[in-house]
Amino acid sequence: MVDLDKFLTFVFDHINDDRFELSKKIKYGFRHYYIYINLKFPDDATNTNFNSKQLTIIVDNRNMCIEIGQWEDLLVFEDIELVKKWSDILEEHYQRKLLTTLKFRVENFLNNTDVKDRDIWREWSMDKLFDEENNENKKTDTE
Numbered sequence: 001m002v003d004l005d006k007f008l009t010f011v012f013d014h015i016n017d018d019r020f021e022l023s024k025k026i027k028y029g030f031r032h033y034y035i036y037i038n039l040k041f042p043d044d045a046t047n048t049n050f051n052s053k054q055l056t057i058i059v060d061n062r063n064m065c066i067e068i069g070q071w072e073d074l075l076v077f078e079d080i081e082l083v084k085k086w087s088d089i090l091e092e093h094y095q096r097k098l099l100t101t102l103k104f105r106v107e108n109f110l111n112n113t114d115v116k117d118r119d120i121w122r123e124w125s126m127d128k129l130f131d132e133e134n135n136e137n138k139k140t141d142t143e
Helices: 002-013 080-111 115-142
Strands: 020-027 030-038 054-060 065-070 073-077
Touching: 002 065, 002 080, 020 080, 030 080, 054 080, 065 080, 080 115
Parallel strands: none
Antiparallel strands: 020 030, 030 054, 054 065, 065 073
Protein backbone atom coordinates (compact mmCIF):
# COMPACT_ATOMS: atom_id res chain seq x y z
CA MET A 1 0.00 0.00 0.00
CA VAL A 2 3.03 2.25 0.34
CA ASP A 3 3.44 2.25 -3.45
CA LEU A 4 -0.24 3.16 -3.90
CA ASP A 5 0.09 6.05 -1.44
CA LYS A 6 3.24 7.28 -3.23
CA PHE A 7 1.49 7.12 -6.59
CA LEU A 8 -1.55 9.01 -5.25
CA THR A 9 0.79 11.63 -3.79
CA PHE A 10 2.45 11.99 -7.20
CA VAL A 11 -0.95 12.36 -8.88
CA PHE A 12 -2.11 14.92 -6.34
CA ASP A 13 1.08 16.94 -6.83
CA HIS A 14 0.04 17.26 -10.50
CA ILE A 15 -3.71 17.62 -9.97
CA ASN A 16 -3.78 21.16 -11.42
CA ASP A 17 -2.22 19.98 -14.68
CA ASP A 18 -4.68 20.24 -17.58
CA ARG A 19 -4.21 16.54 -18.30
CA PHE A 20 -5.66 15.66 -14.90
CA GLU A 21 -9.37 15.90 -14.06
CA LEU A 22 -10.95 15.61 -10.61
CA SER A 23 -14.65 15.12 -10.08
CA LYS A 24 -16.86 14.09 -7.20
CA LYS A 25 -20.13 12.20 -7.08
CA ILE A 26 -22.37 11.14 -4.25
CA LYS A 27 -23.92 7.70 -4.68
CA TYR A 28 -26.18 6.16 -2.05
CA GLY A 29 -24.96 8.78 0.44
CA PHE A 30 -21.25 8.02 -0.04
CA ARG A 31 -18.59 10.20 -1.64
CA HIS A 32 -16.77 8.97 -4.74
CA TYR A 33 -13.82 10.85 -6.20
CA TYR A 34 -12.73 10.31 -9.79
CA ILE A 35 -9.37 11.32 -11.13
CA TYR A 36 -8.79 10.94 -14.85
CA ILE A 37 -5.30 11.21 -16.27
CA ASN A 38 -5.44 11.88 -20.01
CA LEU A 39 -2.17 11.35 -21.86
CA LYS A 40 -1.32 11.14 -25.54
CA PHE A 41 0.23 8.01 -26.95
CA PRO A 42 1.76 7.47 -30.37
CA ASP A 43 -0.66 6.14 -32.95
CA ASP A 44 0.20 2.53 -33.59
CA ALA A 45 -1.51 -0.82 -34.02
CA THR A 46 -0.95 -1.90 -30.42
CA ASN A 47 -2.92 1.04 -29.02
CA THR A 48 -6.30 0.77 -30.73
CA ASN A 49 -8.60 1.09 -27.70
CA PHE A 50 -9.77 4.71 -27.51
CA ASN A 51 -9.98 4.50 -23.72
CA SER A 52 -6.45 3.24 -23.30
CA LYS A 53 -5.22 6.83 -23.22
CA GLN A 54 -6.93 7.51 -19.92
CA LEU A 55 -5.95 6.21 -16.50
CA THR A 56 -8.81 6.26 -14.01
CA ILE A 57 -8.49 6.47 -10.23
CA ILE A 58 -11.62 6.05 -8.13
CA VAL A 59 -11.71 6.62 -4.38
CA ASP A 60 -14.87 4.80 -3.31
CA ASN A 61 -16.15 5.57 0.20
CA ARG A 62 -19.06 3.16 -0.05
CA ASN A 63 -16.95 0.07 -0.64
CA MET A 64 -13.88 1.57 1.09
CA CYS A 65 -11.55 0.88 -1.79
CA ILE A 66 -9.40 2.62 -4.37
CA GLU A 67 -9.61 1.48 -7.98
CA ILE A 68 -6.94 2.25 -10.56
CA GLY A 69 -6.76 1.23 -14.17
CA GLN A 70 -7.92 1.71 -17.73
CA TRP A 71 -11.47 1.34 -18.97
CA GLU A 72 -12.87 -1.75 -17.22
CA ASP A 73 -9.50 -3.25 -16.31
CA LEU A 74 -9.28 -1.81 -12.80
CA LEU A 75 -7.15 -2.96 -9.89
CA VAL A 76 -9.00 -2.79 -6.56
CA PHE A 77 -7.14 -1.89 -3.37
CA GLU A 78 -9.01 -2.33 -0.11
CA ASP A 79 -7.46 -0.13 2.56
CA ILE A 80 -9.78 1.84 4.83
CA GLU A 81 -7.06 4.17 6.10
CA LEU A 82 -5.91 5.14 2.59
CA VAL A 83 -9.50 5.71 1.48
CA LYS A 84 -10.11 8.02 4.45
CA LYS A 85 -6.80 9.83 3.99
CA TRP A 86 -7.27 10.46 0.27
CA SER A 87 -10.95 11.28 0.59
CA ASP A 88 -10.08 14.05 3.05
CA ILE A 89 -7.30 15.39 0.83
CA LEU A 90 -9.42 15.31 -2.33
CA GLU A 91 -12.45 16.82 -0.57
CA GLU A 92 -10.41 19.76 0.68
CA HIS A 93 -9.01 20.38 -2.81
CA TYR A 94 -12.45 19.96 -4.40
CA GLN A 95 -14.05 22.45 -2.00
CA ARG A 96 -11.33 25.05 -2.66
CA LYS A 97 -11.94 24.84 -6.43
CA LEU A 98 -15.74 24.61 -6.18
CA LEU A 99 -16.54 28.34 -6.11
CA THR A 100 -14.12 29.13 -8.91
CA THR A 101 -15.58 26.36 -11.03
CA LEU A 102 -19.14 27.48 -10.31
CA LYS A 103 -18.32 31.07 -11.25
CA PHE A 104 -16.66 29.96 -14.50
CA ARG A 105 -19.53 27.67 -15.52
CA VAL A 106 -22.25 30.21 -14.76
CA GLU A 107 -20.42 33.02 -16.55
CA ASN A 108 -19.60 30.81 -19.51
CA PHE A 109 -23.23 29.72 -19.82
CA LEU A 110 -24.74 33.19 -19.43
CA ASN A 111 -22.16 34.89 -21.62
CA ASN A 112 -22.89 32.60 -24.56
CA THR A 113 -26.64 33.16 -24.64
CA ASP A 114 -28.58 34.60 -27.54
CA VAL A 115 -28.94 38.38 -27.76
CA LYS A 116 -32.57 38.10 -26.59
CA ASP A 117 -31.40 36.56 -23.30
CA ARG A 118 -28.43 38.86 -22.63
CA ASP A 119 -30.45 40.75 -20.02
CA ILE A 120 -29.88 37.82 -17.63
CA TRP A 121 -26.12 37.98 -18.22
CA ARG A 122 -26.09 41.78 -17.72
CA GLU A 123 -28.07 41.51 -14.49
CA TRP A 124 -25.71 38.80 -13.22
CA SER A 125 -22.68 40.91 -14.13
CA MET A 126 -24.09 44.02 -12.42
CA ASP A 127 -24.97 42.10 -9.26
CA LYS A 128 -21.42 40.74 -9.15
CA LEU A 129 -19.98 44.20 -9.70
CA PHE A 130 -21.99 45.70 -6.84
CA ASP A 131 -21.11 42.77 -4.55
CA GLU A 132 -17.42 43.30 -5.27
CA GLU A 133 -17.72 47.05 -4.58
CA ASN A 134 -19.57 46.38 -1.31
CA ASN A 135 -16.89 43.92 -0.24
CA GLU A 136 -14.17 46.47 -1.04
CA ASN A 137 -16.01 49.15 0.98
CA LYS A 138 -16.38 46.78 3.95
CA LYS A 139 -12.67 46.04 3.89
CA THR A 140 -11.72 49.74 3.92
CA ASP A 141 -14.24 50.47 6.70
CA THR A 142 -12.76 47.86 9.01
CA GLU A 143 -9.13 48.86 8.43
